[in-house]
Ligand SMILES: Nc1ncnc2c1ncn2[C@@H]1O[C@H](COP(=O)(O)OP(=O)(O)OP(=O)(O)O)[C@@H](O)[C@H]1O
């Protein structure tokens with residue numbers, strides 16, 4: 001198999017909090033294949049955004065003690081100096097956020113944003129050439145009347161339209177790694193479906209790899225090649241999306257899928273959740289992090305930390321008992 005674009009080994013991230021040191025990432029092992037779309041799923045607080053923050057070098061100020069390794073095309077990003085990281089950002093690694101307003105400057109037009117991105121990539125480009133490339137990209141992301149939109153300010157566009165602009169900006173960078181942190185969560189269901197369709201249609205435009213973070217397993221199944229299921233700052237299961245979602249090995253993956261199926265049937269779109277609480281990052285972990293909520297846990301699960309082990313079909317699961325489970 002070709003060398004993955006990103007290989008993460010035993011990545012740990014801690015943060016200082018009023019209650020003590022919090023373990024946000026507890027030893028992540030994960031690979032992102034070249035040209036593949038990896039879905040990152042898991043309940044709120046499982047560490048998805050924190051992992052993305054490590055990948056783009058923007059961890060919060062109170063986080064410290066990042067350890068392990070993130071090999072990005074051979075270069076270790078853990079401990080990389082901020083200037084070198086800034087050079088990678090916006091050229092080789094780009095991010096689309098949940099709320100595009102956080103990334104768009106209200107004082108600048110859409111055209112200025114797009115031209116800036118292009119000039120960052122290619123400083124010699126003339127403004128006219130940049131504007132014409134920007135206009136063509138707006139058409140590609142489904143923005144009608146691009147000449148008018150290019151003169152508009154961010155607040156003059158709808159939420160869905162702003163997210164399309166963010167996608168256009170990300171595509172213009174031609175990054176090797178594109179991180180999309182819940183890019184559709186703030187949108188209503190119809191617009192969300194349109195944006196996911198757009199991302200699926202545009203995947204040919206991106207020669208690099210994409211990490212797509214989502215709460216919604218259905219969207220991940222539609223868009224992604226691979227999936228990694230996160231829980232309590234760990235990856236509990238990973239592999240090709242079809243294999244993992246149709247035949248999950250880890251009890252947590254099974255519980256997540258069961259919730260989503262029930263949710264689709266529930267009247268009024270009631271939010272269902274797995275019984276029990278997500279682990280407290282300040283509490284030290286002994287044994288399997290999911291054991292307190294797991295219906296299959298036995299004594300050893302409470303004392304032994306399970307490693308990610310191969311479970312066939314290129315899949316790996318971190319469960320001591322996955323072979324025995326029905
Ligand atoms: N800077 C920080 N200081 C202290 N705790 C933090 C910090 N950043 C994240 N955490 C904690 O780390 C855990 C993981 O947070 P993170 O935002 O990565 O989760 P997430 O999977 O992205 O959740 P969501 O689905 O809600 O976006 C949470 O318990 C969160 O409270």
Ligand SMILES: [Mg+2]
Pocket residue numbers: 048049050181
């Ligand atoms: Mg998040």
